[in-house]
Amino acid sequence: MLSKIIEAALNSQIRIEAESSQIYLAMACWAEIKGLEGISNFMYAQSDEEREHMLKLVKFVNERGGHAQISELAAPNVTFKSIKEMFEKLFEHEVYVSQSINELVHISLQEKDYATHNFLQWYVAEQIEEEAVARTILDKINMIGDDKGGLYLFDRDIENLTVTTAATNTPL
Ligand code: FEO
Numbered sequence: 481m482l483s484k485i486i487e488a489a490l491n492s493q494i495r496i497e498a499e500s501s502q503i504y505l506a507m508a509c510w511a512e513i514k515g516l517e518g519i520s521n522f523m524y525a526q527s528d529e530e531r532e533h534m535l536k537l538v539k540f541v542n543e544r545g546g547h548a549q550i551s552e553l554a555a556p557n558v559t560f561k562s563i564k565e566m567f568e569k570l571f572e573h574e575v576y577v578s579q580s581i582n583e584l585v586h587i588s589l590q591e592k593d594y595a596t597h598n599f600l601q602w603y604v605a606e607q608i609e610e611e612a613v614a615r616t617i618l619d620k621i622n623m624i625g626d627d628k629g630g631l632y633l634f635d636r637d638i639e640n641l642t643v644t645t646a647a648t649n650t651p652l
Contacts, residue, residue: 486596487546489587494537496580499553501530503573506556507566518635519563525639526570533606540599563631564621571614578607613643 482490508523538548560566581603588597617638624630 482541482544482546482596483591483593486588486591486593487541489584490537490541490546490596491549491551493580493584494534494541494548495551495553496577497530497534497537498550499556500573500577501527501534502553503556504530504570506558507560507570510558510560510566511563516563516631516635518638522638522641533603536602540596544595564618567614567617567621571611571618574607574610574614578611581607609643613641616641616643 504523504527508520508527511520511523538550541548557569560569581600585597585600585604588594588600620634624634
């Protein structure tokens, strides 16, 4: 059984993951209308992943005697000054999500809820990967600069991007 404190904290994370899915969906649309098919597909896939993150939390809350709250979401940014700005926002957002997961882990320990603590380890590992991917992409974008040819190649190759992290040792 979840304590009220844990239930509220998990519900707040459900909202964050749902908002993440919307944020990346908006990025996918912006990239799509700019003709950047690879980046757009990458963002659509990111958006789907965030929905999975949300659903995993929803199931966990309901299975443990809580009630997952499906709430109104903040509207995401729908336009960006540049590809670089868009990926900077993605990176900043993932850092924010990591901080939120860390806070949840902290609360689970305070509440001595070891089942939730155990459940959250998957998210801890996932955030290491998500931040690593975002950082790798930003490095590449900075390298490309204003080179149109470089952007063309990046858009072509982004879907095959592999980042291996020490946490999981699995290529993405
Ligand atoms: Fe579910 Fe990208 O954090």
